[in-house]
Amino acid sequence: MLKVTGRVMPGAWAILPFTVFADNGVSKGEPEASPPVTLEELSLYTSPPPPQTPRHAEREAGQLEETVATVRKLAEPYTTWCQGTYGVIQPKVQKAVRFGNEAYVYLQNPPKDFYPRAGIIAFAGVVGLFLARGSRIKKVLYPAGLMTLGASLYYPEQAAAIAKSTGESVYDTAVQSYAAVEKILRSQSKEKKKNAFS
Template structure:
């Protein structure tokens, strides 16, 4: 109810000249200066930048070329990282539900690697060749189809490398 009364016109008798009294016989409450707030003139004042803000801005300007370089490097590395993560997820899924006799076969292949380390006493190159060779032989006995596919693809790569090496040596030897 008080809100409704504020909207009703009220007759106000004010002191002043007779002409003003006649022209302003009926006024709203909003027209009275007593009930209205003066309009504020707001200005947006930017605060002065502090020393910390200035140092951060300077640091950003100095680091900007390096961040651009890192962004380019990130774009190159990102697909490789994603493929490694996908390989890890696939391996995890495979090991959660392995095929029959997977773990005994993996144990035998791992044992041949340890046996290769035991037999490779002495030269450093033996420490690499013996375990890798014995593990390759035992894995190829359990997985002959995959071993044949790997041997074929690696044979093609070795052949291509040998041809490129031969061409490079021949180019160097020419007078």
């Protein structure tokens, strides 16, 4: 028999040495004096082998996966375009929905004489359609002009504000157009002068 001393159990028992008897395969006659055995030498206390790192093998892509990858690559420019377009359109749609909700709330409790005024403005548009026989430009200008005239009679403050903002935007557009035309004419005159001297 072998005599083993050492720390075996965790906790409070781990600090106390104690004796373990193990069979060394010698006959059971007289006990031989043998050196103490460490815990690692006992078969009961062998530590497990370190875990093997799992081998990850990349499997080859199948036909379906290759087809899906190809379709994704082909569709990528269109999806990015759609996302960009959605980002541009989304605020406008939200603004239109908000305007629709506000108009619905306004029409639920309209101010006094709203519906008669709206009827007269709409009638002015119908008269404009009736008078605008012939060209398409008249069919656009006459109804819009008569409806604008009718609305400005009933809502002069709003008409003045709209006319002012529209006038300013028309003026800004005219100034920018004039500057662009002047720049084009100057560049053409410089080219003519260079061609004349060369």
